[in-house]
Amino acid sequence: xxxxxxxxxxxxxxxxxxxxxxxxxxxxxxxxxxxxxxxxxxxxxxxxxxxxxxxxxxxxxxxxxxxxxxxxxxxxxxxxxxxxxxxxxxxxxxxxxxxxxxxxxxxxxxxxxxxxxxxxxxxxxxxxxxxxxxxxxxxxxxxxxxxxxxxxxxxxxxxxxxxxxxxxxxxxxxxxxxxxxxxxxxxxxxxxxxxxxxxxxxxxxxxxxxxxxxxxxxxxxxxxxxxxxxxxxxxxxxxxxxxxxxxxxxxxxxxxxxxxxxxxxxxxxxxxxxxxxxxxxxxxxxxxxxxxxxxxxxxxxxxxxxxxxxxxxxxxxxxxxxxxxxxxxxxxxxxxxxxxxxxxxxxxxxxxxxxxxxxxxxxxxxxxxxxxxxxxxxxxxxxxxxxxxxxxxxxxxxxxxxxx
Numbered sequence: 004x005x006x007x008x009x010x011x012x013x014x015x016x017x018x019x020x021x022x023x024x025x026x027x028x029x030x031x032x033x034x035x036x037x038x039x040x041x042x043x044x045x046x047x048x049x050x051x052x053x054x055x056x057x058x059x060x061x062x063x064x065x066x067x068x069x070x071x072x073x074x075x076x077x078x079x080x081x082x083x084x085x086x087x088x089x090x091x092x093x094x095x096x097x098x099x100x101x102x103x104x105x106x107x108x109x110x111x112x113x114x115x116x117x118x119x120x121x122x123x124x125x126x127x128x129x130x131x132x133x134x135x136x137x138x139x140x141x142x143x144x145x146x147x148x149x150x151x152x153x154x155x156x157x158x159x160x161x162x163x164x165x166x167x168x169x170x171x172x173x174x175x176x177x178x179x180x181x182x183x184x185x186x187x188x189x190x191x192x193x194x195x196x197x198x199x200x201x202x203x204x205x206x207x208x209x210x211x212x213x214x215x216x217x218x219x220x221x222x223x224x225x226x227x228x229x230x231x232x233x234x235x236x237x238x239x240x241x242x243x244x245x246x247x248x249x250x251x252x253x254x255x256x257x258x259x260x261x262x263x264x265x266x267x268x269x270x271x272x273x274x275x276x277x278x279x280x281x282x283x284x285x286x287x288x289x290x291x292x293x294x295x296x297x298x299x300x301x302x303x304x305x306x307x308x309x310x311x312x313x314x315x316x317x318x319x320x321x322x323x324x325x326x327x328x329x330x331x332x333x334x335x336x337x338x339x340x341x342x343x344x345x346x347x348x349x350x351x352x353x354x355x356x357x358x359x360x361x362x363x364x365x366x367x368x369x370x371x372x373x374x375x376x377x378x379x380x381x382x383x384x385x386x387x388x389x390x391x392x393x394x395x396x397x398x399x400x401x402x403x404x405x406x407x
Contacts, residue, residue, distance in 0.1 A: 013086045014112035015039020018280030019065040021306025038084035038229045051139040052163040089255035113248040115281040124217030129224040146171040149237035157184030161242035166330040176207040190343040247282045262295045267319040279305035298326040339370025
């Protein structure tokens with residue numbers, strides 16, 4: 004496509020990088036400006052709580068593109084200069100520096116931010132959250148000096164950082180408000196499996212508890228208060244979920260509801276503005292529902308979709324969500340969109356550490372999770388939405404490819 008109409012992308016993460024890559028791959032040769040509040044060029048985040056946090060990889064392994072890629076592809080980068088407002092009438096973006104950047108089409112990939120605790124001591128030194136490369140750098144540096152870490156929240160970030168802290172030799176305590184970790188996502192049976200995994204690895208996992216205060220001096224956090232007990236801590240990691248960075252869109256008058264509301268082509272309520280990644284509450288045609296997905300695979304796919312959609316291609320958000328985790332010797336992939344109340348079918352022996360879990364709703368397969376069983380995720384994806392006999396799902400002698 005040959006055009007001079009400028010495209011502006013706000014948010015310097017994975018979705019932004021994949022959108023720009025797609026625009027250039029599809030032949031768009033007009034001006035592209037990439038605006039990000041971080042000084043880093045776009046990088047991938049999953050390793051921040053996994054290999055990078057455990058010093059198994061370096062920052063060079065995180066970046067989506069090489070340092071010269073953006074210059075080579077004629078992308079004007081404004082890193083470290085955040086977008087502060089959007090003028091839809093004039094079609095300009097104002098930056099923190101005061102610069103105004105014109106656009107004909109605008110893509111919002113502003114991502115999300117960690118939720119914070121609103122309790123005394125939450126701002127003490129030694130209290131960390133994990134979202135950016137700099138956060139992971141600070142946490143892994145703190146691992147060197149600390150002996151005891153308390154992690155508040157037993158979601159994916161909380162459990163992955165617990166595994167990393169354990170690998171670093173720290174005494175690890177995890178505090179979770181719910182009765183089980185990941186209960187809302189996986190349901191009771193599989194949530195219990197992850198609870199047992201961490202306890203078997205020496206983590207003091209406490210559930211159904213509420214943190215009321217972080218205790219310390221001006222210089223450092225020293226303990227976490229739960230009821231009448233103070234749990235000693237040299238450092239605290241807070242992992243209590245994330246919220247979409249949709250304020251910029253809302254202030255510009257775009258439709259916002261748990262993120263920026265977009266259709267199946269990732270178009271906002273303004274036809275010149277699109278949104279992708281963590282911030283997008285998008286219409287998924289495979290699920291016939293609006294969902295907001297906070298995972299790596301979605302950022303890649305929606306970034307590519309946004310690039311093609313901005314070029315006028317007839318594309319749609321039509322795939323099932325996917326995510327993965329690595330904790331201790333467990334590697335897992337999950338595809339689909341289940342609810343905690345769905346029926347669970349297990350193929351294999353959970354005690355062996357190698358099995359597949361399926362979630363069924365009224366006999367229809369909604370999601371599947373392969374644990375230390377590899378090269379099957381595409382086969383599971385192909386079965387989603389089909390009515391399958393639970394006995395056949397559970398039978399490891401029947402190949403997955405014969406279940407559909």
